[in-house]
Amino acid sequence: MKFLIAVCTCFSKLFVSLRKLLFGACKLLVMGVCTSSLSSKMAPESCVRVRKSRSYSSVSLPPSSYSMFSSSVAMPWFGLDIGGSLAKLAYFEPTDNTEAEEQEVETLKNIRKYLKNNRSYGDTGHRDVHLQMNNVLIGGRRGSLHFIRFPTSEMALFIELAKSKGMATLASTVCATGGGAYKFERQFYKELHMRLHKFDELDSLIRGIEFMEANNQTECYYLENPKSETTEKKCYDFSDPYPFMVVNIGSGVSILKVTAPGQFTRVSGTSLGGGTFLGLCCLLTGCTSFEEALELASQGDSTKVDKLVKDIYGGGYEKFNLDGNLVAASFGQMISTDRRAKVRREDLARATLVTITNNIASIARMCALNEKISRVLFLGNFLRSNMISQKLLSYGMEYWSKGALKALFLEHEGYFGCVGCLLELITQREDYILKENLKNNVVNGTATVNGTTEPLPTDVSGSSNPPEMRNGSS
Ligand SMILES: Nc1ncnc2c1ncn2[C@@H]1O[C@H](COP(=O)(O)OP(=O)(O)OP(=O)(O)O)[C@@H](O)[C@H]1O
Numbered sequence: 001m002k003f004l005i006a007v008c009t010c011f012s013k014l015f016v017s018l019r020k021l022l023f024g025a026c027k028l029l030v031m032g033v034c035t036s037s038l039s040s041k042m043a044p045e046s047c048v049r050v051r052k053s054r055s056y057s058s059v060s061l062p063p064s065s066y067s068m069f070s071s072s073v074a075m076p077w078f079g080l081d082i083g084g085s086l087a088k089l090a091y092f093e094p095t096d097n098t099e100a101e102e103q104e105v106e107t108l109k110n111i112r113k114y115l116k117n118n119r120s121y122g123d124t125g126h127r128d129v130h131l132q133m134n135n136v137l138i139g140g141r142r143g144s145l146h147f148i149r150f151p152t153s154e155m156a157l158f159i160e161l162a163k164s165k166g167m168a169t170l171a172s173t174v175c176a177t178g179g180g181a182y183k184f185e186r187q188f189y190k191e192l193h194m195r196l197h198k199f200d201e202l203d204s205l206i207r208g209i210e211f212m213e214a215n216n217q218t219e220c221y222y223l224e225n226p227k228s229e230t231t232e233k234k235c236y237d238f239s240d241p242y243p244f245m246v247v248n249i250g251s252g253v254s255i256l257k258v259t260a261p262g263q264f265t266r267v268s269g270t271s272l273g274g275g276t277f278l279g280l281c282c283l284l285t286g287c288t289s290f291e292e293a294l295e296l297a298s299q300g301d302s303t304k305v306d307k308l309v310k311d312i313y314g315g316g317y318e319k320f321n322l323d324g325n326l327v328a329a330s331f332g333q334m335i336s337t338d339r340r341a342k343v344r345r346e347d348l349a350r351a352t353l354v355t356i357t358n359n360i361a362s363i364a365r366m367c368a369l370n371e372k373i374s375r376v377l378f379l380g381n382f383l384r385s386n387m388i389s390q391k392l393l394s395y396g397m398e399y400w401s402k403g404a405l406k407a408l409f410l411e412h413e414g415y416f417g418c419v420g421c422l423l424e425l426i427t428q429r430e431d432y433i434l435k436e437n438l439k440n441n442v443v444n445g446t447a448t449v450n451g452t453t454e455p456l457p458t459d460v461s462g463s464s465n466p467p468e469m470r471n472g473s474s
């Protein structure tokens with residue numbers, strides 16, 4: 001009898017272990033199955049490259065296998081990153097809807113149509129159509145990723161707009177990151193009955209970078225001949241990326257060292273960032289937008305504002321290899337009344353841009369050397385449509401490191417935080433289902449692979465609880 005019990009126990013343990021193994025394998029596959037195409041302007045043929053395979057890309061599963069995990073995360077799938085200057089929204093629009101989903105509640109349909117059919121929302125919201133990614137596979141669903149941004153200062157209007165589109169009638173949890181996820185949490189709940197499930201902004205950022213890079217062949221690029229008029233964007237094969245450094249230039253600047261998937265430390269930062277550029281530019285030139293500031297800068301000459309090495313030496317400082325055209329003192333010419341009288345707004349805008357960019361390049365370089373890292377990824381919306389800074393960063397990194405450091409850039413500039421946040425929504429939910437299934441297996445020795453779970457706890461703290469199930473379409 002004892003022998004019989006021992007054999008039964010053994011078989012039952014084996015059964016549970018096998019199931020665990022199966023779920024583990026399925027989870028890895030589900031989290032990794034992602035392919036996409038970018039409907040971007042930049043996708044020259046020269047950019048198509050053969051990618052070394054990475055554990056979480058290019059695996060395919062039959063659709064039935066992933067539906068058990070992610071179908072329970074009801075639509076719409078949003079990831080919101082509320083930063084100091086800009087709020088960014090990633091919206092996943094499924095294109096593989098089932099018949100039941102086609103019958104989705106009217107409000108959801110309207111929201112989908114509204115987001116998809118417009119490029120502007122209110123006066124200040126914009127959809128970056130050129131960055132849209134089609135045919136993406138996220139959490140077992142196929143669809144398009146849309147990218148929308150608006151100024152954080154307009155959050156009240158955004159909430160009003162969302163309310164007018166009926167968001168308040170959908171009891172919902174939205175995944176949010178960035179400082180604003182904390183700052184505006186109450187407002188979201190009060191006005192939209194919406195809980196913000198909060199995720200750390202830097203965790204989300206790294207997750208978003210890894211996902212986008214793995215799913216867009218032309219995401220990562222560098223500039224060839226950054227000093228010349230004929231600078232060219234070239235694709236960079238970033239499929240074997242670790243370790244690398246991230247310099248995220250938002251309102252302020254965060255500098256991270258990434259050593260493995262999802263593993264990073266924040267090594268430094270500086271308060272002289274994109275917010276400083278725009279703030280100083282508004283003060284000095286009277287401009288009122290980032291676009292205007294960049295336009296002015298593109299027409300300006302910073303050497304009318306800065307003091308160069310040759311203004312001091314009459315040429316280069318040969319002994320220490322300082323070229324005569326290097327900036328010796330940013331804004332150094334502005335101590336002269338004459339020069340101040342002659343300087344143009346354009347020159348001031350250019351000098352502000354050059355000063356901020358060079359300072360970031362200098363800090364990034366020191367961090368990279370200190371951490372013994374050679375690839376530095378620059379991102380954040382400061383670099384949006386900002387070729388002047390991209391060139392300066394590329395040249396600065398290469399010149400000062402004598403070619404040891406490489407500046408890299410990403411097409412989706414400032415959208416990685418919100419994408420990472422959207423992915424958290426899916427995987428937290430999957431994790432939860434998997435945990436529940438495993439728990440059930442251990443308790444009653446049976447597998448519940450249909451994804452049904454007990455009613456979920458709701459939590460606004462963003463800790464271990466999964467995102468609330470939505471009652472819209474499912
Ligand atoms: N339309 C825009 N309006 C305002 N700033 C813009 C705009 N487009 C680009 N920028 C630049 O991008 C910066 C904000 O970048 P980003 O969205 O990456 O950071 P953030 O999330 O707002 O800031 P942080 O991460 O520091 O909280 C601004 O400071 C500005 O330099």
Ligand SMILES: CC(C)(CO)[C@@H](O)C(=O)NCCC(=O)O
Pocket residue numbers: 083084179201250251252253254268269270271
């Ligand atoms: C405060 C954050 C992290 C908000 O995104 C960012 O603006 C930043 O990194 N600022 C620089 C802070 C510093 O390290 O001096």
